[in-house]
Amino acid sequence: MGGCCGQNGDVPTTLEPVRVEEPDVDEALANDKPWVVIVWNDPINLMSYVTYVLKSLFGYSDDKATALMLDVHHKGKAAVAHGNREEAEMHVFRLHEHSLWASMEHDV
Amino acid sequence: MSRPNFVPPVERVVNRDVDPLGTFDDGAGPKFRLNFEPEERELLIRLLGEMKDLLTAEVTEVTAPLLHRLFPPAFRDDPEKEAEYQRLMREELVTSRVVSVELVTAMLTADPDTGRLADLSKPDTMAFMQSLNAVRLVLGTMLDITDDDSAEQADMDDSHEFQLYGYLGWLLEWTVQSLSETA
Numbered sequence: 001m002g003g004c005c006g007q008n009g010d011v012p013t014t015l016e017p018v019r020v021e022e023p024d025v026d027e028a029l030a031n032d033k034p035w036v037v038i039v040w041n042d043p044i045n046l047m048s049y050v051t052y053v054l055k056s057l058f059g060y061s062d063d064k065a066t067a068l069m070l071d072v073h074h075k076g077k078a079a080v081a082h083g084n085r086e087e088a089e090m091h092v093f094r095l096h097e098h099s100l101w102a103s104m105e106h107d108v
Numbered sequence: 109m110s111r112p113n114f115v116p117p118v119e120r121v122v123n124r125d126v127d128p129l130g131t132f133d134d135g136a137g138p139k140f141r142l143n144f145e146p147e148e149r150e151l152l153i154r155l156l157g158e159m160k161d162l163l164t165a166e167v168t169e170v171t172a173p174l175l176h177r178l179f180p181p182a183f184r185d186d187p188e189k190e191a192e193y194q195r196l197m198r199e200e201l202v203t204s205r206v207v208s209v210e211l212v213t214a215m216l217t218a219d220p221d222t223g224r225l226a227d228l229s230k231p232d233t234m235a236f237m238q239s240l241n242a243v244r245l246v247l248g249t250m251l252d253i254t255d256d257d258s259a260e261q262a263d264m265d266d267s268h269e270f271q272l273y274g275y276l277g278w279l280l281e282w283t284v285q286s287l288s289e290t291a
Contacts, residue, residue, distance in 0.1 A: 043259040044248035046277060047283045049241055056234070091198055092182045097204050098238055099177075099245050105182045 034107040035088035037081040041072050042101045053098045054080060057091070082107060120210045127235075128279055138290035140228040141237075142215070149225075155243045156216075160209045162246065177249045178242065179203070191238045205242065212239040230290060232238050237283045244276040 039050070047072055054065040058081060071078035080102075081091045089106040096100035129143040144152075161180065165171045179201060183190040214236055218225055228236065251269060254258050262270050 029259050040171070043256050044245050044285065046280060048281060048288070050239070052237075052284050052288055089193065089197070091199065092193075094205065095184070096180060096197075096201055099242050101180055103182055104181070105185065107181075 012076050025102050034082055035085055035104050036079045036107045037083075037091045037095070037102060038077050039068070039072050039080050039095065040101040040103070041076045045100060047073060050100065053095070053100060057098070058093050118256060120282065127282065129282050130289060131286050134227075137210050138230055140230070140233040140280060142225050142228065143214070144225070146218075149218070152240075152243075153213055154248075155211050156209045156239060159239075159243050159246055160206055163205050163209075175250050177245060203235050205239075207289070208235045208239050212236050233283065233287055239285060240276065240280050240283060244273065247273050247276065 039054075048070065051062075051065045051069045054060050054068055055062065058065075060068070068078045068080055078097075081088070083091065087102075092102045092104050126143045128143055130143060132141070156186060162171060162174060165175070179194075179198060181190050182193040189251070212234070215225065215228060215232060215236060227289055246249060247269070248262075251262060253262050253273075262273060
C-alpha cells in the first residue's frame with residue numbers, strides 16, 4: 001500500500017483518485033515479477049574465495065558453486081540466485097558484504 | 109588508504125615453517141589459530157584501520173573508485189531503484205563492514221598478559237576472511253587491477269605495493285582453504 005491516495009475518510013470522492021492508483025497496481029505487479037541476482041567478473045576476487053562465498057551464502061554444493069564461479073570467470077557473469085525483489089535485494093546485500101560484484105535485474 | 113611503505117615479509121612467508129593459519133578441533137568444533145609475526149599483525153591492523161576510515165570517507169577523486177568497489181550498484185540500469193537501494197542499504201552495509209573490521213582488529217590484538225592471540229571460531233575466521241578480502245580489493249583497485257591482463261602483470265611486479273597485494277592474496281587463499289576443509 002502506497003503512502004498516498006489511500007483511505008479517504010469522509011472526504012467526498014470523485015473518480016479521479018481511483019485512476020491515480022492504477023499505476024501503483026502495475027508497479028506492484030512489476031515488482032512481483034521474479035528477479036535474478038547476477039555476479040559479475042572482476043579481476044581481484046580470488047576464484048577460491050568466490051566459490052567459498054557462494055557455498056556459504058547459498059548452501060550450494062562444491063560442484064555447483066565451482067560451476068557458477070567458472071561461469072563468472074569465463075562468461076563475465078552468472079545468475080547465482082532468483083527470487084522476489086525483497087529476496088533478491090537481501091542476496092545482493094550479502095554478496096556486497098562479501099565484496100562480490102553483484103547486482104539484480106528482472107528475470108527474462 | 110595511503111600507499112603502503114611497509115615491506116611485506118614475503119620471502120620469510122614463503123620459507124616459514126609454520127602455517128599462517130592452523131586448524132584444529134577441540135571437541136567443540138573447528139578452531140583456527142593465526143600464527144602471525146608481530147609485524148604482520150601490525151600491518152593488517154593498520155590496513156584495517158585505513159579501510160575503516162575509507163568506509164565513511166568523503167567522496168573525492170581518490171576515494172570514489174574505492175568506494176564504488178566497496179559499495180557497488182545493485183540496480184545497474186534503474187537509477188530510481190538504485191537510489192532507493194542506496195538510501196535503505198548503504199548505511200547498513202557500512203555498519204556491517206565496520207563491525208567486521210573492529211572484530212578482526214580485536215582478533216589480531218594480542219592478549220597483554222600472554223602475548224598471544226585468541227583462537228578463532230569458524231564465524232570469526234569467516235569475518236577475518238571477509239575483511240582481509242575487502243582490504244585486498246581496495247589495494248587491488250588502487251593498483252589499477254582492472255582486468256585479467258593487469259592481474260597477471262601484478263603477479264610479476266615486485267614493487268612493495270604489489271608484493272603486499274601478493275601477500276594478502278596468499279594469506280586469503282590459506283584462509284579460504286582452511287575454512288573449506290572444515291565441515
